[in-house]
């Protein structure tokens with residue numbers, strides 16, 4: 001569990017680079033690499049958001065779909081969740 005704690009402590013930084021997100025994601029879920037590649041291909045050049053989107057107002061920062069509270073809680077602990085609509089990996093970018 002120490003790994004999770006470390007991750008949630010880093011979540012506060014304002015600007016999170018994609019490289020950092022990828023590193024964190026693969027640390028949590030090494031098997032997410034396939035999904036990640038698929039998402040990057042799908043969204044590349046089409047949106048300001050790539051395979052990742054920050055959580056804003058309890059919703060997906062890319063497509064605005066609301067996130068279920070149980071999943072939101074996981075995200076607050078530093079766990080990556082996937083948007084139910086666009087499938088992007090979601091993370092908490094600020095303390096809201």
Ligand SMILES: [Zn+2]
Nearest residue numbers: 060063083086
């Ligand atoms: Zn979404």
